[in-house]
Amino acid sequence: MENPSEKSVGDLTHMVDTLSLNDQGCVLTQKSAGKVITCRAAVSWGPKQPLVIEEIQVDPPEAMEVRIKITHTSVCHTDILYWTGKDESLQAFPRILGHEGAGIVESVGEGVTDIKEGDHVIPLFTGECGDCVCCKSSRTNKCDKFKIDPTRTAMRIDGKTRFSLREKPIYHLMSTSTFSEYTVVDYACVVKINPEAPLDQACLLGCGITTGVGAALYMANIEPGSTVAIFGLGTVGLAVSQGARMRGASRIIGVDTNPSKFIKARALGVTHCINPKDHEQPIHEVITEMTDGGVDYSFECIGNTEVLYQAFSATRQSLGLTILLGLDMSPRKISFHPSELFERRIVAATFGGVKGKSQLPYLVDTLIMNKEIRVEEFITQELPFSDINKAFELMLEGKSLRCILHL
Numbered sequence: 001m002e003n004p005s006e007k008s009v010g011d012l013t014h015m016v017d018t019l020s021l022n023d024q025g026c027v028l029t030q031k032s033a034g035k036v037i038t039c040r041a042a043v044s045w046g047p048k049q050p051l052v053i054e055e056i057q058v059d060p061p062e063a064m065e066v067r068i069k070i071t072h073t074s075v076c077h078t079d080i081l082y083w084t085g086k087d088e089s090l091q092a093f094p095r096i097l098g099h100e101g102a103g104i105v106e107s108v109g110e111g112v113t114d115i116k117e118g119d120h121v122i123p124l125f126t127g128e129c130g131d132c133v134c135c136k137s138s139r140t141n142k143c144d145k146f147k148i149d150p151t152r153t154a155m156r157i158d159g160k161t162r163f164s165l166r167e168k169p170i171y172h173l174m175s176t177s178t179f180s181e182y183t184v185v186d187y188a189c190v191v192k193i194n195p196e197a198p199l200d201q202a203c204l205l206g207c208g209i210t211t212g213v214g215a216a217l218y219m220a221n222i223e224p225g226s227t228v229a230i231f232g233l234g235t236v237g238l239a240v241s242q243g244a245r246m247r248g249a250s251r252i253i254g255v256d257t258n259p260s261k262f263i264k265a266r267a268l269g270v271t272h273c274i275n276p277k278d279h280e281q282p283i284h285e286v287i288t289e290m291t292d293g294g295v296d297y298s299f300e301c302i303g304n305t306e307v308l309y310q311a312f313s314a315t316r317q318s319l320g321l322t323i324l325l326g327l328d329m330s331p332r333k334i335s336f337h338p339s340e341l342f343e344r345r346i347v348a349a350t351f352g353g354v355k356g357k358s359q360l361p362y363l364v365d366t367l368i369m370n371k372e373i374r375v376e377e378f379i380t381q382e383l384p385f386s387d388i389n390k391a392f393e394l395m396l397e398g399k400s401l402r403c404i405l406h407l
Contacts, residue, residue, distance in 0.1 A: 033107035033117070034060050037067075040407075041163065041180035042388045043170060044095045047085030050389050051097075051179070056170060058182040059162040061109035065155065066190050067162075068121060072203040073101035073178040074402045075391045077234070082173060083392070087329050092153045095171040096163055099125045100402075101178030102193075102203035112187045114357075120195045122206045122364075124356035125174040127188035141355045146188040148174060148350055156186055178206075179388065181407050191357045193364045200382075200404050201368050201375045204235075207351070208402065209378060210363060212239025212301070214352020215323050216247060218359075220297045224248035227291050230270070231311045232301035233261040235378055235401045236325055238268045240299045242373040245269035253295065255283060258398060268377055284313035291316070298322045305332040312336075317343045324348040378402050 037058045042051040061067045079097045082090055105119045115121065127146025128135055134142050146156075153171035154161050162184035163170035163177070175189040193202055212235070216222050228244045230237045233256040244252050254262070254270035262273040272290070276283045288294045294316035300308045303326030312322045324346065354360060367373045381403040383391055394400035 036060065037106075037182050039181035040385065041096050041170075042098075042385070043165065044083055044093060044097055046093050047091070048083065051083075051392070053386055053388075054165055056096075056163055056165045056180065058180070058184065059164070061107060061112075061162070061184050062155065062157050063110040064112060064157065064187045065109040065162075065184055066112060066115050066121075066187060067106045067108070067182060067184045068103045068123060068190065069106045069182055070101050070103040070178050070180060070407050072103070072200045072407065073098050073385075073405050074203055075388075075395050075400070075405075076100050076207050076402075077395065078207070079173075079179075080392065080395060081329065090150055092171040094165070094168075095153070095173060096177040096180050096183075097173050098178035098180070099123070099174050099176040100203055100206040100208065101176065101183075102199040102206065103178075103183075103407075105190075106182065109187075115187065115190060115192055119192045120197070120199065120202070121190050121192055122202060122356075122360065123176040123178060123183065123185050124189045124191060124360075125176050125207065126351050126356060127175065127186060128355050128357040129188045130357065135355070141351060141353050141359075143188065146175070146186060150174065155184065176206075178203075181385075188357070191360050193361050194369060197364050197368045200379070200406070202364055203404070204375060204378055204402055205360060205364055205367070208235035209239045209242075209367070209373075209375065210354050210360065211325055211349070211352040212236040212241075212299075213243040213246075213363065213367065213373065214354035214359075215299060215325055215349050216240050216243025216352075218353040219323050219347060219349045220299075220321060222247040222249055222297055225250045226297060227251045227253070227295040227316075229253045229255060229287050229295040229298040229311065229314050230301060231255045231299065231307050232326060233258075233265045233270070233273075234301065237299065237301035238265060238270075238378065238401070239373075240301065240325075241265065241269040244297075246372055251291065251295075253287060253290065255287075260398075264377070264401070268374065282310065282313075284310045287314040293317070294320055296320065300324050300326050302326040303328045305330070305334045308334055312340075312344060312346055315344050320344040322346040325352070379404055382406065
């Protein structure tokens with residue numbers, strides 16, 4: 001593992017001249033509040049083009065917005081999706097990508113009351129206003145106003161960006177844009193966390209780990225002694241395994257065509273690893289035989305329609321529940337005979353069903369502070385922000401779960 005120099009909160013005082021500390025060690029930001037900040041950002045200029053570290057300008061937050069000093073961020077497959085530009089409906093360049101990060105609040109706009117300067121926070125790609133019908137319901141983690149919008153490129157209040165370079169706008173990504181030393185987010189798209197939580201670990205709860213663990217705890221609500229099958233042993237799949245282990249699952253079956261992932265999978269709770277290439281039978285039949293009728297819960301963590309049907313078919317009749325976590329961006333559709341849905345259930349989850357502002361602080365305390373899962377095991381590399389293209393390469397080559405970038 002590559003280890004850049006570790007940066008404590010105190011070190012930030014000489015990294016960025018806009019931050020200072022009071023006697024209690026809290027970050028103060030009066031010098032920069034209300035002003036345009038010039039900082040580094042990794043700008044995506046076009047499909048598959050290397051990201052370029054640029055000196056950009058970040059405007060102050062408008063009403064009900066928050067400006068954050070990002071201290072750590074990581075690369076997720078969703079960032080790769082936007083960077084490749086395969087889906088033309090998602091293309092918008094130049095753009096600042098990144099949605100898995102953590103940092104310290106630099107300043108807040110008018111009307112923000114639950115977040116203040118100096119708070120340690122995680123930006124949220126799917127928000128929670130707390131007031132709409134959906135936010136008040138326990139049946140969904142979607143928010144009527146601030147739910148994930150894959151095509152959004154600017155702020156909601158005025159439709160403008162807060163990033164610019166040479167007086168030209170730079171687009172946002174999903175209300176987060178963490179590949180910048182400073183970012184601006186909506187008040188509903190940021191959550192205050194325990195200041196004792198290491199930010200290099202906390203940033204991972206901005207997407208992948210929360211998606212997997214949340215799906216196991218909240219969407220599936222796995223019961224002790226249950227059997228589980230996980231299709232795809234990347235960060236999300238391994239986080240599902242950790243959640244299943246927390247709930248006392250008796251058998252956790254991991255399915256992946258890359259056997260090099262199996263050592264890490266076993267270390268993170270998977271009890272049985274299967275490579276579909278090693279079997280002539282369809283993989284759902286193999287799992288059905290292994291479990292004498294199928295698993296209680298299956299999780300599709302890849303984003304492949306064909307794999308989704310295999311995951312669905314691997315569950316036990318009358319009891320089986322499949323959780324869809326991966327998103328297939330192709331035009332392919334899945335077809336069921338209606339009778340199949342009388343025997344098994346299938347649901348989909350964004351962010352693992354976790355409500356970002358009201359539930360994520362508990363997960364930070366439980367998973368990181370109380371060490372209920374081994375968050376550090378998901379960190380396969382650490383690099384300085386200037387090496388962000390190397391982090392992309394590692395993800396594309398399948399050599400990285402999460403590469404932490406130090407800003």
